Amino acid sequence: MRGSRRSGKNGPLRSLFSRPVTGPSPEPPEPPDALNKARLHGSLQLRHIDVGSCNGCELEIASALGPKYDAPQFGVRLVASPRHADGLLVTGVVTHNMIGPLHQTLAALPQPSVIVACGDCAVNGGIFKDAYGVAGTLDEVVSPDVLIPGCPPHPAAIVQALRSLTGR
Amino acid sequence: MTLLLVGLGFCLLGVLTSALPRTYRVPVTASCAALGCALAFCAAMRVLVTGDTVSFHTTLILPLNGFAMTLDPLGALFIVATALVGFASCVYCIGYVRGELQSRSAMGLFVAFILSLLAVPAASSIATLMLFWELMAVSSMLLIVVEHRHRREARDAALWYGVMTQLGAASILLGLLLLTLRGGGQTFTEIKSHADALSPIVRSSAFMLVLLGFASKAGAVPLHVWLPKAHPEAPSPVSAMMSSSMVAMGVYGIIRVGDDLLHGGTVWWWIAVVALGTLSALYGALHATTSTDIKRLLAYSTIDILGLVLIGVGAAGALRDTGHPAVAQLALMAALLLVVAHAGFKGALFLGAGAVERATGTRDLDQLGGLIHRMPVTTTIFALSACSIMAVPTLSGFSSEWLLLQGLLHGFTDASTPTLIALLVGIVALALTGGLTAVAFVKALGIGFLGQARTLGAVNATEVAPTMQIAMALLGAVSIVLGLVPGLVVPLINRAAQSGLSRSTMSPLARGTGLVLAQLRGAIQPAFLFVGAAAVLVAVWLINRRLVHRSARRVDAWGCGRDVQTARMQYTATSFGEPLQRVFADVLRPQSDVELTHVAESRYYEQSLKYQNQVSDAVEQFGYRPVIDAVLRGGKAARRIQNGSIHRYLAFGFVALLVVLVVLA
Numbered sequence: 001m002r003g004s005r006r007s008g009k010n011g012p013l014r015s016l017f018s019r020p021v022t023g024p025s026p027e028p029p030e031p032p033d034a035l036n037k038a039r040l041h042g043s044l045q046l047r048h049i050d051v052g053s054c055n056g057c058e059l060e061i062a063s064a065l066g067p068k069y070d071a072p073q074f075g076v077r078l079v080a081s082p083r084h085a086d087g088l089l090v091t092g093v094v095t096h097n098m099i100g101p102l103h104q105t106l107a108a109l110p111q112p113s114v115i116v117a118c119g120d121c122a123v124n125g126g127i128f129k130d131a132y133g134v135a136g137t138l139d140e141v142v143s144p145d146v147l148i149p150g151c152p153p154h155p156a157a158i159v160q161a162l163r164s165l166t167g168r
Numbered sequence: 169m170t171l172l173l174v175g176l177g178f179c180l181l182g183v184l185t186s187a188l189p190r191t192y193r194v195p196v197t198a199s200c201a202a203l204g205c206a207l208a209f210c211a212a213m214r215v216l217v218t219g220d221t222v223s224f225h226t227t228l229i230l231p232l233n234g235f236a237m238t239l240d241p242l243g244a245l246f247i248v249a250t251a252l253v254g255f256a257s258c259v260y261c262i263g264y265v266r267g268e269l270q271s272r273s274a275m276g277l278f279v280a281f282i283l284s285l286l287a288v289p290a291a292s293s294i295a296t297l298m299l300f301w302e303l304m305a306v307s308s309m310l311l312i313v314v315e316h317r318h319r320r321e322a323r324d325a326a327l328w329y330g331v332m333t334q335l336g337a338a339s340i341l342l343g344l345l346l347l348t349l350r351g352g353g354q355t356f357t358e359i360k361s362h363a364d365a366l367s368p369i370v371r372s373s374a375f376m377l378v379l380l381g382f383a384s385k386a387g388a389v390p391l392h393v394w395l396p397k398a399h400p401e402a403p404s405p406v407s408a409m410m411s412s413s414m415v416a417m418g419v420y421g422i423i424r425v426g427d428d429l430l431h432g433g434t435v436w437w438w439i440a441v442v443a444l445g446t447l448s449a450l451y452g453a454l455h456a457t458t459s460t461d462i463k464r465l466l467a468y469s470t471i472d473i474l475g476l477v478l479i480g481v482g483a484a485g486a487l488r489d490t491g492h493p494a495v496a497q498l499a500l501m502a503a504l505l506l507v508v509a510h511a512g513f514k515g516a517l518f519l520g521a522g523a524v525e526r527a528t529g530t531r532d533l534d535q536l537g538g539l540i541h542r543m544p545v546t547t548t549i550f551a552l553s554a555c556s557i558m559a560v561p562t563l564s565g566f567s568s569e570w571l572l573l574q575g576l577l578h579g580f581t582d583a584s585t586p587t588l589i590a591l592l593v594g595i596v597a598l599a600l601t602g603g604l605t606a607v608a609f610v611k612a613l614g615i616g617f618l619g620q621a622r623t624l625g626a627v628n629a630t631e632v633a634p635t636m637q638i639a640m641a642l643l644g645a646v647s648i649v650l651g652l653v654p655g656l657v658v659p660l661i662n663r664a665a666q667s668g669l670s671r672s673t674m675s676p677l678a679r680g681t682g683l684v685l686a687q688l689r690g691a692i693q694p695a696f697l698f699v700g701a702a703a704v705l706v707a708v709w710l711i712n713r714r715l716v717h718r719s720a721r722r723v724d725a726w727g728c729g730r731d732v733q734t735a736r737m738q739y740t741a742t743s744f745g746e747p748l749q750r751v752f753a754d755v756l757r758p759q760s761d762v763e764l765t766h767v768a769e770s771r772y773y774e775q776s777l778k779y780q781n782q783v784s785d786a787v788e789q790f791g792y793r794p795v796i797d798a799v800l801r802g803g804k805a806a807r808r809i810q811n812g813s814i815h816r817y818l819a820f821g822f823v824a825l826l827v828v829l830v831v832l833a
Contacts, residue, residue, distance in 0.1 A: 100731050102729075104727075104729050107723040
């Protein structure tokens with residue numbers, strides 16, 4: 001008993017006796033109208049596809065899933081195959097090279113599914129909209145359910161948008 | 169007996185009709201041999217059903233010693249198995265034969281081979297047995313080299329087989345001759361009556377010599393090296409006969425000499441048999457998982473199944489003098505049932521492999537694929553037989569392996585410690601080989617027959633001739649009958665086991681369609697199991713059709729967004745076996761080799777990359793190669809004396825004569 005008291009506030013056994021430092025997270029935002037929140041049951045498996053991004057959005061997604069913004073604690077996870085996914089996380093403007101794989105990925109996705117457009121390029125074409133390698137914007141291929149604007153979007157904004165889907 | 173002799177006579181007629189002109193040769197010869205097999209089947213079945221022993225003796229054929237044949241239930245069971253596969257192989261031949269096997273000598277040899285296989289289990293004197301044994305060895309060896317013009321490997325295989333089988337035959341002959349030391353007669357009845365008078369050392373050394381010869385025929389590790397070479401190189405009907413009948417003759421010999429002629433002997437003989445069986449079962453199953461040549465895979469799985477049979481035979485021998493003769497009989501019954509079941513499924517698998525080779529021109533699993541769409545009948549029968557060998561319930565492999573497991577488990581009650589250890593090891597081997605066999609045959613079936621065709625040969629494959637399909641279906645039906653209603657054949661197997669153990673205890677199994685142990689606990693009813701499983705399957709199918717199928721959406725296979733997907737991207741047999749090859753690298757000793765050539769300008773870019781991976785037989789590599797090398801070195805050294813000069817040879821003769829004279833004087 002004495003030993004544990006002597007180890008004090010910063011002793012090695014602190015984690016056994018003190019509560020975690022994180023506070024309660026704020027209430028989740030309202031889901032988009034078209035989506036039925038109940039279907040996802042607080043868990044969202046996403047397959048990420050980069051259809052022509054500058055990699056800025058990828059860095060922010062990595063950050064959003066990292067320890068600081070910690071999207072996994074709200075039930076979001078990236079998976080390796082669209083066959084395992086509830087939805088698609090699209091970044092970038094649709095290029096000629098990626099339009100075929102995008103169609104294949106959409107076909108491989110089990111239905112019903114959600115499409116999340118992350119970053120200005122995916123939302124409306126962004127600054128690369130009229131570049132020579134671009135085939136069109138994402139909404140010409142598939143209409144996104146959730147839009148995350150920003151170039152690049154802030155990790156907190158990404159987490160916020162994903163929480164609107166998981167409802168946690 | 170007359171029926172069997174008439175059957176053998178028809179086979180002999182088949183040997184003669186192989187001299188007919190090309191157009192009639194194959195159908196007439198094959199029909200004669202098939203008729204011969206059918207008659208032999210009837211004769212053997214009659215012996216099995218009635219339980220009588222019939223014999224035949226004449227001094228006309230083998231002048232010095234006479235020609236003696238006895239058909240007892242033990243031999244009859246092996247004749248039944250042989251006749252089934254022989255009949256199917258003959259029917260198969262009619263559609264299959266093209267090229268070299270069509271030749272006069274090959275057809276004649278094929279029928280002679282069947283004849284010898286039908287006669288070996290009926291032979292009842294040393295001279296008769298060795299006559300047919302040698303006929304079997306020589307005819308099968310010549311049949312292996314039938315296709316030597318296309319395949320150089322066939323010559324090598326035949327040489328290995330010839331040497332091993334002749335050494336084995338010499339060992340068997342020596343062992344049998346030892347048994348005639350007392351008494352002097354060479355018929356089996358005489359040997360049997362004098363066997364107890366022999367000294368234990370003579371009995372043991374005779375059994376060990378005989379075991380050596382018969383075990384090498386049965387493909388027991390480490391005497392198996394000829395088998396994975398010879399079986400793939402022979403034409404497929406011959407492979408089927410070799411794999412399902414000829415190797416069983418080794419088992420027959422061990423039972424005949426050990427159990428019947430020598431009345432069981434001592435326990436350690438049989439523990440040696442169990443050890444051989446365990447080694448073969450594990451080694452064969454392991455190699456089957458890494459083989460990519462379909463016939464080589466089947467050959468290794470033959471070693472595996474024959475290993476299980478030897479475990480059963482060994483357990484029966486070890487338990488026969490303990491308090492539970494019924495358990496010994498159960499183990500022997502299981503081994504015999506496995507022999508018959510193996511004849512059915514392995515025959516069908518080899519014939520199926522032959523059909524695939526005929527249709528696609530290759531035996532390499534990595535070059536097949538998609539055959540289910542092009543050869544539905546062959547694929548169905550191959551799948552059925554593969555399921556049987558994997559011991560899927562309601563098929564023959566399951567019922568025989570279940571019986572074997574019961575025999576081994578019930579032997580625990582009052583076995584001595586060495587026997588107990590042998591039984592335990594046998595059970596573990598049975599369990600492990602079950603899993604490994606499943607891997608091997610999932611690979612053969614999944615890679616070879618499902619998916620997409622990998623080469624043009626597989627794309628252009630078409631279903632084989634109807635006679636070939638009928639032959640395969642016949643052997644496939646054996647798997648179903650022995651699996652669904654094993655209880656119906658159990659009385660016959662029981663007669664064979666009784667005559668093998670020369671006892672007449674009650675059958676350890678109760679009457680009925682299923683397998684129910686009479687005095688011990690344990691029962692299984694495959695027919696009920698099948699009905700239940702079928703009902704569940706139909707229900708699932710209906711529900712799936714009603715509820716799920718309608719809303720299903722068909723899309724292309726997911727290939728990570730790649731635009732072009734080819735059949736070459738499929739899982740291959742090599743990659744399927746690779747994890748196991750890695751795990752068991754110490755036993756399998758795979759040799760892999762990476763050869764990397766850089767471009768001249770920079771070491772960072774490669775010009776070509778070559779990867780080689782090969783699993784050769786480790787026993788051959790490390791056990792046989794050194795011996796062969798030593799023999800060759802000895803031969804080279806001896807050549808120094810033999811320089812080809814006739815003067816020198818005359819001088820040798822003269823000196824030898826002088827030495828003899830001096831010694832005698």
